[in-house]
Amino acid sequence: MTTATATLAPAASVAVIGLGAMGLPMATRLAGTMTAHGFDIAADRVALAAESGVVGFASAREAAAGVDAVLLAVRNGAQLHEALFGENGIAAVLAPGAVVIMTSTVGVDDVVAVAERLQQHGIALVDAPLSGGPVRAGEGDLLIVVGASPEARLVAAPVLERLASTLSVIGDRPGDGQAFKTVNQLLCGVHIAAAAEALALADALGLDRAATLETLAAGAAGSFMLGNRGARMLEAYDVDGAEVLSRLDIFVKDMGIVTAAARANALATPVAAAAEQLYLLGQSHGLAAADDSAVIRVVSPQRAG
Structure with missing residues (x-):
């Protein structure tokens, strides 16, 4: 089994899947310091992100291909599984060593199950539920609580530190954040x-x-x-x-x-x-x-x- 190791470098590129009320300000914030890809089913949201330097793509898979980190926000566990492993799931295009940063609240069980499945492909899950609204997201003033291995946290650090004014590591396992x-x-x-x-x-x-x-x-x-x-x-x-x-x-x-x-x-x-x-x-x-x-x-x- 291939897993992320401490020799991995911090992320220099990120894909934000979903450019809604929170995704758009987070993507534009991240575009200020790294290569940021974006995808949303609404073309006007992709266009808005592009005005702030986010590179838009026509599909989630295209946006996620080749990046170091993917920022993912979903409504529930079913959407999490679908986004990663469904017919057009992005897990298939992520390279070993990449991390998926999960910012939603979906509960411990789904996050643990997804983390185990991703690990089989050498991809780490960073369990990072956040608090704060769109304005705070755009200002890098979010509260983010993290459960992930030290190696995965190293890769995700540039993304999380750019978005958070308060970043708390609550544990070393995906699920601890949830x-x-x-x-x-x-x-x-x-x-x-x-x-x-x-x-x-x-x-x-x-x-x-x-x-x-x-x-x-x-x-x-x-x-x-x-x-x-x-x-x-x-x-x-x-x-x-x-x-x-x-x-x-x-x-x-x-x-x-x-x-x-x-x-x-x-x-x-x-x-x-x-x-x-x-x-x-x-x-x-x-x-x-x-x-x-x-x-x-x-x-x-x-x-x-």
């Missing part, structure tokens, strides 16, 4: 749900919404999620709702990963389970594509404007 992100998403999902309940209660009690949010954020009850999502919750009942920076159905997926992991380890997580139900209700009420701050509409569906 495990940490599962814990992280438990807290994030619960904090958003709790913020929604708190602001809905404040409104029911007749308190000024904006003043309540400002005062809560300044005290012991404050949290990053309250400060970040709270302002968007105040916009949730506008005609168009809050700007979509993180879709509600992402937390349907992520809280599902959290509760499944807890069950697999015989761990009770009643607070996380309750939060998961709020996101599922939001999805059933047609809010799947809305910003996740719209979960407040599940708690207080009749709130006056």
